[in-house]
Amino acid sequence: xxxxxxxxHRGFSGEYAENTMVAFEKAFEAxxxxxxxxxxxxxxxxxxxxxxxxxxxxxxxxxxxxDYTYKELLNLDFSYRFNSEIKNIKIPTLEExxxxxxxQSLLLNIELKNTxxxxxxxxxxxxNLIYKYNLNNNVILSSFNHYSMALVKxxxxxxxxxxxxxxNLYKPxxxxxxxxxxxxxxxxFSIMSKExxxxxxxxxxxxxxxxxxxxxxxxxxxxxxxxxxxTNFPHILNKI
Numbered sequence: 001x002x003x004x005x006x007x008x009h010r011g012f013s014g015e016y017a018e019n020t021m022v023a024f025e026k027a028f029e030a031x032x033x034x035x036x037x038x039x040x041x042x043x044x045x046x047x048x049x050x051x052x053x054x055x056x057x058x059x060x061x062x063x064x065x066x067d068y069t070y071k072e073l074l075n076l077d078f079s080y081r082f083n084s085e086i087k088n089i090k091i092p093t094l095e096e097x098x099x100x101x102x103x104q105s106l107l108l109n110i111e112l113k114n115t116x117x118x119x120x121x122x123x124x125x126x127x128n129l130i131y132k133y134n135l136n137n138n139v140i141l142s143s144f145n146h147y148s149m150a151l152v153k154x155x156x157x158x159x160x161x162x163x164x165x166x167x168n169l170y171k172p173x174x175x176x177x178x179x180x181x182x183x184x185x186x187x188x189f190s191i192m193s194k195e196x197x198x199x200x201x202x203x204x205x206x207x208x209x210x211x212x213x214x215x216x217x218x219x220x221x222x223x224x225x226x227x228x229x230x231t232n233f234p235h236i237l238n239k240i
Contacts, residue, residue, distance in 0.1 A: 002225070002227070004221070004222045004225065004226055004227065004228065005033040005034060005107065005229070006033045006034075006228075006234050006237045006238060007035065007036050007107070007109055007208065007228045007229065007230040007231070007234075008023075008024075008027030008030070008032040008034070008035050008036065008230075008231070008232075008234040009036050009230045010023060010036060010037060010038070010051060010232070011023025011024040011025075011026065011027045011037070012024075012026040012027040012030055012032075012233075012234060013232045014213065014231075014232035014233040015233075017058070017078055017079045017086070017089050018051065018058065019037055019038060019049045019050055019051055019058070019078075019091075019092070020049075020078055020079070020089045020091075020092060021089075021092050021097070021100070022079075022086055022089055024037075024092075024097060024100060025100070027234050028100075028104050028106065030234045030235040030238065031234070031235075031238055032106070032234040032238075033106070033228075034106050034107030034108060034109060034228070035097070035101065035106055035107075035108055035109070036108075036109040036110075036111065036210070037094075037097060037108070037109070037110055037111065038051045038110075038111045038113045039094050039110055039111070039112060039122070039126060040053065040065055040066070040112075040114070040117070040119060040122070041065075041066060041119045041121075041122055041125075042065060042066070042068055042070045042073060043066060043067055043068055043069045043072075044069045045121070046070040046093060047093060047094040047095070047125055047126055047129065048065065048070065048073065048092065048094065049091065049092050049093070049094060049097060050065055050078075050091060050113075053065060053066070053113065053117055055068075055073075055076065058078055059076040059077060059078045059091070060076055060077050061073075061076040064117075066117060066119075070093070073090075073091050074090055074091070076090075076091065077089060078091050094110070094126065095129055095132075095133075098130070098132075098133045099133065101135065102133045102134070102135055105138075106138070107138055107139075107140075108135065108138060108139045108140070109139075109140045109142055109162065109185075109208065109228075109230070110126060110139060110140070110141050110142070111141075111142045111143060111164065112141060112143040112145065112148055113143075114143060114148050115143065115144045122148075123148060123151050123152050123155060124155055126141065127141075127152065127155055127156055127159060130159070136156075136158060136159060139159070139160065140160045140161065140162050140182070140183055140206075140208070141159060141160070141161050141162070142161065142162035142164050142183070142185050142208075143163075143164060144164045144165070146163055146179050146181075149161040149162070149179060149180075149181055150180060153180045160182040160183065161179075161181040161182055161183065162181060162182065162183035162184065162185040162206070162208060163175070163176055163179060163183070163184055163185060164210075165184075165186055165187070165190065166186070166187035166190060167190060168192060169186075172184050172186070172196075173199055173203045173205055176200075176203075177203070177205075181205075182205065182206060183205060183206040183207070183208055184200060184205060184206070184207050184208070185208045185209070185230075186207070186209055186210075187209075187210060187211075188209040188210065188211070188217055188221060188229075191207075191209060191221065191224065191226070194223075194224045194225070197224045197225060197226055198225070201225065201227070206227040206228070207227050208226070208227055208228035208230060209221055209226050209228070209229055211230055211231065211232060212230065212231050212237075213231055213232050213233055213236075215236060215240060218231070218236070218237055218240055222240065
């Protein structure tokens with residue numbers, strides 16, 4: 001059985017401000033295998049890392065990221081809503097994380113946040129940056145927008161894609177093949193049995209589950225042999 005990879009959800013987001021360079025650096029220190037993050041466009045088409053389309057939950061700003069230039073976003077504090085000794089944390093660009101990941105040989109799962117907002121051109125922009133840093137073999141692009149994942153394959157068949165979902169798909173391996181994706185990214189409670197996991201893996205499809213923070217759930221999924229567990233607490237997953 002292959003090792004189940006430990007992927008830090010939005011970095012080490014259980015203890016540090018999510019989707020920030022601090023959280024990514026701390027995840028690496030916690031010996032994660034990779035980092036999951038979320039990318040969207042600023043007003044001036046800079047790919048930046050933030051989960052929500054709006055700024056209100058994670059910063060001292062408000063409104064939509066798409067309505068701010070990158071320079072304007074740098075005036076905001078992304079530690080604002082997080083109880084941390086580290087303050088005045090800036091929003092990172094995708095390029096900053098790619099440089100860090102390249103230096104540390106980390107796997108990246110980059111979720112394109114283009115379900116609510118289409119972000120025309122996001123796929124191509126992200127792919128171009130991936131190639132700029134020669135990371136095409138170390139990246140999975142994922143999204144709840146499966147049309148976007150099909151578009152990624154139209155742009156470049158070699159880029160790995162993952163289909164995010166939170167329900168119980170019927171024969172998900174067939175759906176994954178139809179879309180042309182390489183991975184399934186289910187909410188962990190959507191995995192019904194070890195038999196389903198075995199069937200998915202037998203089709204050469206990776207199964208990367210999110211967001212698993214309970215120790216018993218981690219142990220169960222690891223015993224099933226899933227490809228990756230995406231967690232806010234990479235240090236806990238390492239212990240088991």
